[in-house]
Amino acid sequence: MVTATDLQAFQADLVGPESAWPFGSVLPKGDSDAITEGLAEFCKLHAAGMVAVDDRYTLLVYPSNAEEWRYLDASTVSLPNTALRFRILPPIGELDFQRRAQPVGASLTVGHAETTHDERDLLGLNDSQLIPRGLDRPVFICWPEDQPDELQLLVYHFQSAKCKVYTASTAGAWNFFRDKYSKSPSTIICHPTTPVGEMTKLHRLLAKDGNTKVFAISRRAWDQKSPETSAKAIFQWEHLFPHGKVIFITDDIFVYHPDQAADILDQFLKANATKPIGGEHDRIVARPGIKAFLRTLTLQHTADRGREDPRWMRLYSKICSLCPTDVEDSTNPSRLLPSSNLISLPPEELPSFEGLWERDEARATEMLVNWFAGWSMANLQSFRRFFVCYEPRGGEMVVDEHGRSVYRVPLDPHGWAERYGNIGVAKPEELLKRGKGKK
Numbered sequence: 509m510v511t512a513t514d515l516q517a518f519q520a521d522l523v524g525p526e527s528a529w530p531f532g533s534v535l536p537k538g539d540s541d542a543i544t545e546g547l548a549e550f551c552k553l554h555a556a557g558m559v560a561v562d563d564r565y566t567l568l569v570y571p572s573n574a575e576e577w578r579y580l581d582a583s584t585v586s587l588p589n590t591a592l593r594f595r596i597l598p599p600i601g602e603l604d605f606q607r608r609a610q611p612v613g614a615s616l617t618v619g620h621a622e623t624t625h626d627e628r629d630l631l632g633l634n635d636s637q638l639i640p641r642g643l644d645r646p647v648f649i650c651w652p653e654d655q656p657d658e659l660q661l662l663v664y665h666f667q668s669a670k671c672k673v674y675t676a677s678t679a680g681a682w683n684f685f686r687d688k689y690s691k692s693p694s695t696i697i698c699h700p701t702t703p704v705g706e707m708t709k710l711h712r713l714l715a716k717d718g719n720t721k722v723f724a725i726s727r728r729a730w731d732q733k734s735p736e737t738s739a740k741a742i743f744q745w746e747h748l749f750p751h752g753k754v755i756f757i758t759d760d761i762f763v764y765h766p767d768q769a770a771d772i773l774d775q776f777l778k779a780n781a782t783k784p785i786g787g788e789h790d791r792i793v794a795r796p797g798i799k800a801f802l803r804t805l806t807l808q809h810t811a812d813r814g815r816e817d818p819r820w821m822r823l824y825s826k827i828c829s830l831c832p833t834d835v836e837d838s839t840n841p842s843r844l845l846p847s848s849n850l851i852s853l854p855p856e857e858l859p860s861f862e863g864l865w866e867r868d869e870a871r872a873t874e875m876l877v878n879w880f881a882g883w884s885m886a887n888l889q890s891f892r893r894f895f896v897c898y899e900p901r902g903g904e905m906v907v908d909e910h911g912r913s914v915y916r917v918p919l920d921p922h923g924w925a926e927r928y929g930n931i932g933v934a935k936p937e938e939l940l941k942r943g944k945g946k947k
Contacts, residue, residue, distance in 0.1 A: 509556045512576035515568070531580075534569060534592035548572070548591035549657040555630070566597040631665055632743045638723060640693035645671040648685045650698040650707070653677065661742075662697065662725070671695075686713060689720070696722045704748070705885050710929040714749050714893055722748040749930075752789030752891040754851075756880045758873050758898045759795055759865050761936060762802065765899065766823045768936035772897065773826035775943045780849065788849060791891070792830060793883070795876055796853040796861055797842050802827050851883075873898070874922065881928040888930065896924055899935045 536544040548571040551557055557570030557577065570577045572593045580595060639645055647666045651659040659675065666673050674681040685694070686709060694713070698704060704722070713720040725745045755776075761769045773792065780788050795801060806820040827850075833841070835848035842854040855862055858879070865872040877896055884894040900921055908914050920926075920933040934942075 509551075510559050510568075511556045512570070512574075512579075515557070529565075529596045529598070531595040532593065533572065533588040533590040534594055535588065535590060544591050546657055546660075550661070561599070563599055565599055568595045568597055569593070570595075630742060631661075632728065633665060633725070633745060635669060637747070638695055638697070638721075638745065639666070639669055639671060640695045640721065642693050644689075644692075645669070646674070646685065646689045646692075646694040647671045648674045648676070648682065648694070648696045650676040650682075650696070650702045652699055652701060655699070658727070666697075682707065686710075689713075691716065692719065694720050696720060698722065698724055698748075700724050700726045704888065705881065705928050705930050707929040708926065711893070711925065711932040714930065715932065724748055746889065748888050749892040750890070752791070753893045753895070754791045754793055754884070754887075754891050755895045755897055755939060756793040756877070758876065758896065759801075760869070760873055760901070761897050761899065762794070762798075762823070763805065764901060765936055766819045768940070770819070770823040770826045771940055772936060772943075773823075773830055775940060776849075777826065777829055779943065789891070791849055791851055793851040793880060795865075796858050797855040798850070798852045799827055799831060800842065877922075877924050881924075881931055884928075884930060894931045895939060896931060896933045897936055897939055898924075898933055 534544065547558070547569075551569075551571045552574050555574070555576050557568055559569075560567040569592055570580065572590060577593075580593075638647075640647070649659065649662055649666075651662070659677075663673050663675065674685045676682060690712060696713075702724075704710065714722075723745050725743050728742060728744050755772065757769055757772065761772075776790065776792055780790070802820075802824050806817070806824045809817040809820045831844065831848055831850040831852070835845045835850075837843040837845065840854060842852075842856075844850060844852060861872065861875060864875065877898075880894075880896065884891075898920075900917055917935075919935065925931060925933045
């Protein structure tokens with residue numbers, strides 16, 4: 509390969525419009541149109557052309573509609589409108605030329621050439637961040653099928669860095685990658701349009717702090733009117749699922765397991781108390797207007813018993829500690845400030861939920877879990893692990909592996925974790941156990 513600027517500087521006197529050396533358009537033969545288009549796009553991504561060296565001449569093939577090659581098309585001769593054009597140039601000394609370009613085969617054979625520093629700068633990918641540690645250096649790429657050229661470029665880049673590369677276009681690749689590297693460092697690369705929430709059991713990889721890194725990579729915008737001010741790098745990247753844990757506590761836990769709900773809040777408060785200012789990356793999510801909801805429940809249980817119920821008084825005290833008045837909007841206390849560690853919408857922002865729990869508990873929980881899944885996708889740049897804290901009210905008798913009848917409460921009877929791959933479903937005791945393991 510050779511860049512347009514290098515060739516122009518190297519052979520300025522041989523590529524002018526008055527040059528007597530042959531030039532023309534490359535006409536695809538048979539069904540090779542797709543190959544020709546792919547090669548043209550590959551060249552445009554690198555702002556380069558392909559060269560073949562012979563003792564008698566040098567063959568240059570370059571994309572016909574690339575701005576950097578315009579200086580070759582100054583001739584008034586009309587050429588067919590094809591993806592590629594060619595020029596025959598004088599022979600170049602082999603050693604002198606190799607300082608400026610690589611052989612065609614070395615550039616096109618994916619995984620069999622080392623990416624140069626210039627090429628890495630051109631791509632704009634920070635290998636120290638993107639490439640995982642370890643022997644395999646496994647990378648999984650989830651890319652749109654209608655952008656095969658960009659996918660091929662990314663595959664080439666990571667394979668040249670000695671990574672084992674898997675792509676979503678290969679049947680079964682995701683399940684194999686997820687299971688094989690569940691306990692070792694790995695990297696997931698996705699396009700901004702990739703439905704990350706549909707990657708089955710992604711949460712299992714995210715549950716391991718730092719083992720699996722996820723990045724969104726996209727093309728940088730190119731201003732054709734002002735190319736000199738446009739970014740030179742082809743790609744830009746963003747770290748997804750960086751750090752932090754978010755627990756959505758369902759109404760089922762608040763209403764039927766108030767002690768465990770209070771324990772989760774208490775554990776959260778104690779963990780945050782030991783963190784420095786700015787290091788509080790975890791959040792608690794609950795139904796709209798949770799403070800008013802728990803205040804009403806506390807008053808109801810007090811009236812029913814004729815005296816204060818310590819379980820509900822403790823739970824209400826914990827939610828007030830988590831959400832003190834100084835993080836509430838002074839004009840609307842149900843609207844919480846961004847500094848709050850509690851995420852709870854004002855009831856007016858989700859009017860369809862108003863009174864739904866009293867009418868249909870299962871439907872209310874389902875609605876809020878679906879909302880939480882959408883919220884998690886909008887905040888995957890800020891948090892790593894997303895949990896739904898839930899426990900069904902009843903279980904069923906099943907036969908265990910020893911042939912004994914046992915009573916079991918299903919963990920996820922509604923299939924939320926299967927539906928939303930970035931979300932885990934956990935009972936209160938499991939979350940409390942996880943919290944105790946964190947220092």
